[in-house]
Amino acid sequence: MHMALTGTVLHRYERVASHLRHLIESGTYTVADKLPSVRSLSGQLGVSITTVLEAYRVLEDQGLVEARPQSGYYVSGGGLVTARVDSNLVVEDPVDVGMGEFLMRYLRDFQRRDLVQFGCACPNPDQLPSARLARCLAKVSRDLGPAGNLYDIPPGCEALRVQIARRSLVGPEEVMLTLGAQEAITLCLLATCKAGDTVAVETPTFYGHLQAIEMLGLKAVEIPSDPVHGVSLAALRQCLEEVPVKAMLLCTSHSNPTGATLSDEDKHELLEILGSREIPLIEDDIFGELSHSATRPHTARAFDRRDLVLLVSSFSKTLAPGYRVGWILAGPRYMARLHQLKLFSNLGSPLLPALAISEFLATGAFEHHVRQCRRQYARQVGQMTEAVERSFPAGTRVTRPRGGFVLWVELPAGYDTRLYYPKAVELGLTFGPGPIFSARGRFRNCLRLCAPYWSPVSEPILWKFGELLQKRS
Incomplete structure (x- = not known):
């Protein structure tokens, strides 16, 4: 060996x-x-x-x-992953996206401290270096004085852009700061599409992607995705033969909600498929740092030779969700337009949070923190998976992600997880009902669980939810 x-x-x-x-x-x-x-x-x-x-x-x-x-x-003989992509599945026509009031109610529940937030894909603040970040924020505020209270127009704080550029092996001119990854996604869609255009997304996909598409008056065409290997490239090829797609929005590593990761070979092929038609890829790399193994996956942008990949990410899943600091990596094809859109949108991002994170990164503490996060989330995901296998109805399938902290759970046919959501809240927990991860409201018998709030204290609540599901079966 x-x-x-x-x-x-x-x-x-x-x-x-x-x-x-x-x-x-x-x-x-x-x-x-x-x-x-x-x-x-x-x-x-x-x-x-x-x-x-x-x-x-x-x-x-x-x-x-x-x-x-x-x-x-x-x-281990643990649970199976969810079903593989059906190679005979036909890609349906693009649809308008309507996320509706249910999603707003679901998101508002994230603010409730009386609920165990298994539905919230956000770090547990108890596991974040908040005190150290606060000291960094106080230091940069003292050092900068009144100048910290000025606009920071695009591309944003140079010190932080340099730190991000070093970690991404690019030049600082390829980095623009945003208010989290959600704004980054919205700006990238604005830079590549106009109202009425069609965006290709994997299915299931992160509901935040669908929210941005809905807000901008775009349509979504869903491409089936395997919970291990990622989006079906064969289905994508079929789609592009029939649908005038203007951009693709995709999480290529540790996707939300399935945890799927495209191989390097598939990332190369994806870029060839899109590049041959000059279709830009908006690559959501929000979970890229949180691999459960020694090294993080390559981004698709690392293989881009056509300047067609706009990569978005943020510190929200690793370090500081409340600071709302994200970024876009892009080349000259789109960067000038992104600067303009950011300026017209809100003039710029807050300077002091960016400087505080830059100060934290400069100490080398971020790398140590991320290594701790990887081990912590691997452990929590594994323990939560085991609890699902033991407590949920027979025939339940659950993913085994190689990174991130979300699990995609497929219940036996006949369950409607939207109907179980208010019952779960009564028990004291949240989860992500499957239909909010599809433009067409698919995956009614599926749900997403998030592991950062998993602990010996919260475990019994998930078992109670499993018992509730068992009663139906």
């Missing part, structure tokens, strides 16, 4: 875990197979026994491996 183990010692156990995960996902080891012993793996890979034990612990947290006393480690 061979594995490259160059790099920092700090990441060594993560590299071992990533290697073992690849062996499991590629079929080298399947459900119930015994994995190499700690001692033998230590010798084969030339790492310490402690490193191997830590790697197995990571895989246990992710629900991929189970330890059996006096026997060793085995591939």
Whole structure:
């Protein structure tokens, strides 16, 4: 067995875990197979026994491996992912998007502190370095004085743009700051489309994408997406033969709500398909940093040679959702137009929050924090998956994402999760009903769960919800 183990010692156990995960996902080891012993793996890979034990612990947290006393480690027989894409599925005509009052009610429930927020795809503030960020904010406010109370017109705070550019291996001129990723998505749609145009989206997709499409008077055409491998490129090809698509809006890594990630090969092919028709890709990379393995996936923009990819992201899922600091990475084809749209929209983004985050990044603390987040979310996702498998009705399927902190759950046919939402609120929790993740209101028997609020205290509430679902079956 061979594995490259160059790099920092700090990441060594993560590299071992990533290697073992690849062996499991590629079929080298399947459900119930015994994995190499700690001692033998230590010798084969030339790492310490402690490193191997830590790697197995990571895989246990992710629900991929189970330890059996006096026997060793085995591939877990946990829940199945949701059904694969039907290759015969016909892409339907574009539709107007109408998210409706139900979504607004759902979003308002996020403010309720009496509910366990399994429906909110947002970090638990108790797990964020809020005190350290507050000190950074106080420092930059003192240092800047009255100048901190001025407009910061596009492209925005240079210090933060430089920090983002260094981490993205681009020039600062390719970075524009926004009020979170949601504004970034809206600006990118404005830069690439006009009212009445059609935008291709995967299905299921993040409801925030659909909200932006609705707000701008655009139409959505849904492309089926596999919960492991991502959007169906065959279905996309079929769609583009029949529908005049002006842009595609897609989360290519750890998508919301399924957690799917396109392979590098599929990202290359996606760009070829779109590039041959000069169709821009708006790439939502909001969960890209939160891989459960040692390294984050490549973005599609990393392979872009036509200047057709506009990448959006923010610090909302990793560091500071309340600061509302996001950004767009784009080349000269679109950047001037984006500056203009941002200026006309709200003049600019707040300067002090951007400087505070720049100060935090400059200390190197962000990388340490993200590593902690990756381990934490891998553990919480794994534990929540196990609870779903044990407490939900027989026949339930659940995704096993390789990053992020959301789970997509498919209940047996006949369930309508919208009808169960008010009952869940009565029990004390929220979740994301499946229909809000589709322009056509599909996925009635599906729901999204978010793991940041998972804990021994909140676990019994999910079990109670599972019992409620069981009564129907």
